[in-house]
Amino acid sequence: MGAGHSFTGIAAAPGVRLDLDRLQGLVHVDTDRGRVTLHAGTRLHRIPALLAPYGLAMPNLGDIDRQSLAGAVSTGTHGTGAGYGGLATQVCGVTLVQPDGGLLTVAGDDPLLPAAALSLGALGIIADVTLQCVPAFLLRAEERSEPLTAVLADLPDRVKSADHFEFYWFPHTDRAATKTNTRLPPSSPRRPLPPLRGWLDDSLLANGLFRATCAAGLGVPAAVPAVNRAAARLLGGREYTDASWRVFTQRRTVRFQEMEYAVPAELLPAAFEDLRALIDNRRWRISFPVEVRWAAADDRWLSTAYGQDTGYLAVHRYWREDPADYFAAVEEILLAHGGRPHWGKLHSLDARTLAQRYPRFGQFQALRNRLDPDRVFSNGYLDRVLGA
Template structure:
């Protein structure tokens, strides 16, 4: 655990920190000692994963704990798979393959650690499927008192620990409820804004996994519908070369160049949006689940995502479109729209209601003041619809505003008081969103 404290920055460039100390533990006793030492001197300790949160949730101004050395499989018991908390999501398919298992659902990015993804409420899409945190059946963590705590499937504290914001302890092992491996039949198709928005609620009810992207300044949208199929179904559709052209050359390299041009010459952004919206055409293919769920994201951006009641999604999107036109924002990145099942996790954005997710982005090279104003205007719309912000993405709410949105907010604080009474894990972000 050699101290080493360079400046840390997250992937999106929205957060940075210079910790007083960076440690790379390789086992649980090292973490116990570190937590107890930090508590004794009244310091603050923050675990960090892959840095894919846009919010300041992982920012460590004191001790930063890098869990990248604590990865890999611990055990398999039927479909219950326990991994070390620093394991990356992109490592999970190889871990699960020998057992012919898969994670039930994934988001479109797999660079995060399992601990980071679940602690922030990462999710995919699919009205019959919850976020990644709902797949957790047990966790083992080191609490703020330096004790090892295992929270099992019958423990009511699991509703807090499965999506704990890093506020309860340092996760060291996570047990996931996996499913038999499966494939997906993916259908991507262009649509109009009106069709994509107006049909969204019905399509997420009818399709295993449905989402769409709308390109501001255009009537263009791209829909994606994935249907679950047998694991042994032969891969079909565009070959690797065609998918490389679509996913890397068009979706990343060309799109990145267009965004860079738009950042330098904002007046061309509507034309860029038109080109981007029309460049991606229809295609159908089948592959194993993780290969379809996950997309390559090579263009850096800043992101805000809010969760609203599913039935409100169409109205909210129309308000966002009207606001962009009225305020004359020039937005080169598409708006992403997804859905998830209701769950009962205390701080899940989908707790208590079927949920629609609306994510807005700005290219990392855009004028920061203009991007901040855009996010603030989007947030005002979302707040008017009782929106809940994604914990790992940009938002400006504090504990008072969040308490009104989360019926189990105070239950979570009670668990936090037991797990971390001295606030060893309370960085500035957690003090803002949970209170002191």
């Protein structure tokens, strides 16, 4: 369904399912304000080419760009950067098809915008989305393989001083792969990766290496620590400068299952240490790295970063492995640190538990009751996380 990037049943339809793949393209550009309106089915990877003639770019992106615009903002897709919000914070207008077929436009200072910009698809069918863009910019990427102790020792400074910082920790090792992206004006010299180097690094080394480590973990679990140590040292060690969207995003070809939780940024170091201790104390062999990112506080009612600067911890398992025990144990730790689950990734929470973690949760439920009282737009997942 859709781009197939969500791990939950958020897009599953109990009756009629609408395919918005042909609802793509640019609707309107406001060059004075840097705002663009796009059809909801437009895939993220197609947006840069649509914005380029106007010298615009999206302020931030996640590392995957296969999703539709509507799906990405509705599930809380985010990138990294302590000063930047998720994709839903870029939304300054949205048009919803209501249960009776009428259109509801929410834009500007409308008090409903913080709810409609990240709605899980529960308030109506998104027809188009207006984004607040920024002038096009370049990113200088610095990717390193570093000792984990060095990364953790000055983690707050790294996060604060960088425009966009993230790291991957390889379980059973003391190594981390770091990525620091610095925003540059478009007039800066471009130093992109040579095509062959890019293919070797991303297709052969990164994806091929992950596939090999996963296969090793599945066939010979005892080999995982050694394989992870080798992988951690091979990844990183490059610098390049290119268009923002080229640097933000990556090509992923290895199938996996994922759970991600947001915690208050100040609690992330403690949560990460608890996660490390958990893996060390269990007999699991985890071949996929743990991904760590950050985002600024925002006002979107159902955003994982609502009202608080946020750190993200994401755990993965190869698609042929059962993630249940690992994810359940990690989830328990992250919930103890005030965690909020990513709406498009695996988690076990229901509406009763989620209501305690989102200050505007009750108001969102009331708005849903008003706009869709007969639950035309609901499904099993939404009934679980929002209430039937």
